[in-house]
Amino acid sequence: MADKKNIRKEEDQSYWAIVRRQFRKNTSAVWSLRVLTFIFILGMSADFIANEKPYYAVIEGKTYFPVFKGVGVDLGVAQWPKELSNVTWRELKYDKVVWAPVPYSSTTNDFKNSDYKSPLGEQNIESGRWRHRLGTDNLGRDVLAGMIHGTRIAMLVGVISMSIALVIGLFFGALSGYFGDNRMKVSRIRIVLNILFLYFAWFFAFTTRSYLLADVLKVSFLGFFFQFFISLLIFGGIMLIPNLLAIPLKKINFLGKTIEVPVDILVSRLIEVLESVPSLLLILSIVAIIEKPSIFIVMGIIGLTGWTGIARYLRAELLKVRSLEYIEAAQALGFPEWRIILRHAVPNALTPVLISVSFGIASAILTESGLSFLGIGVPPEQVTWGSMLSLARGYPQAWWIAIFPGFAIFITVTIFNLIGDGLTEAMDPRLKQ
């Protein structure tokens, strides 16, 4: 029995296991992870915690589950029965009813409690169940409900924008880090053909389809992503042609001569350009040219501009990794480059990326709340932490609107920073025993 335990301990010397062990020693990071889990669950189940619709209701002998139905309606798979469409849920006559813990949605206007009702002061309510525990704003919207729904927005912003940033950052980071300035040797013919066909691929994938893409974007995001995916397929398909053509053509001596492509210089310059425009201003200018504001567009823009950190970290790590023996071994075995990059190089260089993602989520949340604080890029009816905080500027008496949403932003940002710090420490080779 004791022997088995020892063996297991010794087996667990993989890099990730060490990192995990080191991370667990960092109490504040571990606690941050716990709080994050809580916030994440809170955000994802916002509809079930703060909702103006009841969980369960019996009206005139009929049984309904309005909260669940509401989720279905939002997803487009269900429809409200006629008697329940456009109703004020609070004023219906119920035989039996079970309300959500916070019986308000973020957009519910409680007109009886409009114009900033303090959480400590008197509120115009029938019973304690309807009390606005964190007060209301100018339109009588419940601050607590807004906070809970704002959590979901913040989590979505972090996850979606960083996923986009991760894809782009990994791509460019891997390219420039692995190939550097002299490792990518390409035959002349392949370069010429690729540049030539890049034009055709772009033309047929995006130029000729631009109106189609623009039209479908106005209708739905899902349809847009589908069409965009088709565009990407066309693009990839056309780009296959030059690379297949190059195989026989490079047998010709002149055409087959290889050139070193300075990938690193090109990517580094691109990163430099993006980083030299102050990010907030870049995002603001992009948001400004969009006619119909949407939180998803903001997420997309944050992702599109926020990948440089990931790419830089991955690049720096890969520059170290690529000269290690096991990469040489893989090259000696004749593995194709993409396989070495994907299977051997990148997985061993991912740790600093994780740190960058963690800090990146913090800054994405900060950027989004800054934008909604300024009221730019987010539709006015959307309740977010930032938009709530901005209301406080116009009405200094409402300390509750200044304190709670700001505190929520602060805590979330702190958590991600602490996790990033914990990861940094856990991955520091000097701390390994």
Next chain:
Amino acid sequence: MFKYVLKRVVIFIPTLILISILTFALSKMAPGDPVKLALGNTEQSGESGGSGEKMAGEKAYRAMAEQLGLTLPTFYFDFSNAALPDTLYRMVKKGERDNLERLISMYGNWPQIEAYFHSIKQLEFALLDTKQDSTTYAPGRIIRENTGRLLLEYKDRNVARYVAEITEASKQSPNFNNVRIAADKLAANYAAVKAKATPGKNNIPAIHWYGTKNQYHRWLTNFLSFDFGISYVDKRPVWSKIKEAMPWTLLVNVIVIFLSYILAVPLGIASARNKDSIPDRITTFILFIFYSLPTFWIATMLVIFTTTDEYGMNWFPTFGLGEVTPDMNALEVFSERGFHLLLPLFCLIPGRLAYLSRQMRGAVLSIFRMDYIRTARAKGLSEEKVVWIHAFRNSLIPLITLFAGIFPAAISGAFIIEIIFSIPGMGQVAYVALVARDYPMVFTVMMFSAFLTLIGTLVADVMYALVDPRISYK
């Protein structure tokens, strides 16, 4: 050294060009018709008066478009397709041009579409020259509205409806002789567009070369000679507005960065020397909180709690930079401005300070692990000498490289603070311009901040080379 600096400057040129292309592309994508915005959005009604007045309106429009350089092609070349004519840029009205591009993408036969488009215009003029009386009023209105719509409509169903309505209305007045002819021609031309459609031409790629007479070239050369155009809002030159705003942004950022560095260096060294002691832990904790505090939250809280009477702590001014009258002496001006800048600076410094001193602490700690520090200690140097003579200079190196990253972050961070405290800097100007959709202003500010950032990077690079003798200037 000179060569090194020169090399860095030369590297900036492609970067700047890329930034300028990015900015220009964004400005081109901005919604709205720039000519109308520049003219002050006065819609030429064309309801009364003859074709002469309409012509005058079109002329004014064209003159403004020419003044803004919008009658030129957009870029040195364009990648388009065989269906699009290379002269489409001459169509100055953005909405009409976009609509024509749509029609071409649908039917692909430019000659027919051009004829159709001209017949719409001819109909407009024919209607304006018609003698007005009671019989022309109602049908005239239908025709006028529908021709206006046709210029901006591409969906076949709607176009067919408008054309049918026009044909119907043109038969309703005896004065409509010319109008009827024009309307019939319009209907015939639209039928021709549909009959002779060659949508396949859209799938043939084509490249047009325009040379240096293009909007981007003009914009860039103007930019380099400090001509940034005219603000849509108050018709003032953009440059004069930027000139007023930039000193404030620079002032705030220089103070913030200077104070943060001054405070961060001793703090970082002290907490590294006493690593894991209780004071170190407390400072690390406080600095961590500073680092995560959203500046706009602190600012909002400070504005609410310390600048209003609500909580009995009305200690600071809320907005602006105070009034400075000519008869005030330097000290008074300084104290007035300083008093107003106190809160904004207080919001901005903690974040930078925390970041820098964390980095400084880390740098000093890693230097302490170096062999030469052990050697210095082993040969019996006092701790003071070890720290200040051997460790200090080397630990400054990462701090200097950070300057390149801090500068853009500081400008970004100061933007929101400028807006909250109404400091008339670049952030405030950009925000006001954004809300008013004053695009020349927005994109000039963007170019300028990028430019400032690049200069910040250059300064960091040069200082880096100065401090670290290991860096070769080649």
